[in-house]
Amino acid sequence: MSKRCLIETSQKMNGVAAIHSEILKNDLFKNFYELWPEKFQNKTNGITPRRWLVNCNPDLGDFICEKVGPVDQWIRNMELLQSLKNSVNDHGILTALMKIKLENKRRFAQLVKKQYNIEINPEAMFDIQVRSLSA
Structure with a gap:
């Protein structure tokens, strides 16, 4: 499955930590972030x-x-x-x-x-x- 298909069909894109979310938005998927910024979020679940x-x-x-x-x-x-x-x-x-x-x-x-x-x-x-x- 291509990155494009993955992002287009996903409701949300989430990094596992704030730094990962920033890498997704500013580097790895920058073009997609510019198209659909509402899909990109950061929810760090952390460790219980x-x-x-x-x-x-x-x-x-x-x-x-x-x-x-x-x-x-x-x-x-x-x-x-x-x-x-x-x-x-x-x-x-x-x-x-x-x-x-x-x-x-x-x-x-x-x-x-x-x-x-x-x-x-x-x-x-x-x-x-x-x-x-x-x-």
């Missing part, structure tokens, strides 16, 4: 730690607890996660994070195989979006 991180990614939540402190503290005060910035070049920490990510992707690949009989490579890049139909 209690729902997404703690419940849906428990291994990552446990890892953060090891580095930052008890979950009941950092889920209420996300500023505590700022201390992880000091680890951005720590090879051991980055390796542990990649291991968590790969294990999550392996579980996802197993689920896809079980439910749809489709084999996917857990080492491939996944771009997945989920939207609740009840909202």
Whole structure:
């Protein structure tokens, strides 16, 4: 599907963060933005730690607890996660994070195989979006 068809048929175009929305409007889809500025918007959903991180990614939540402190503290005060910035070049920490990510992707690949009989490579890049139909 071409970019033109995608934009023409879409009700809205949304970046995942304000900077992404600006890139869409000012660079990537500038001509379309000039035609239909009302289609371009920014709604950053952000992260809900209690729902997404703690419940849906428990291994990552446990890892953060090891580095930052008890979950009941950092889920209420996300500023505590700022201390992880000091680890951005720590090879051991980055390796542990990649291991968590790969294990999550392996579980996802197993689920896809079980439910749809489709084999996917857990080492491939996944771009997945989920939207609740009840909202």
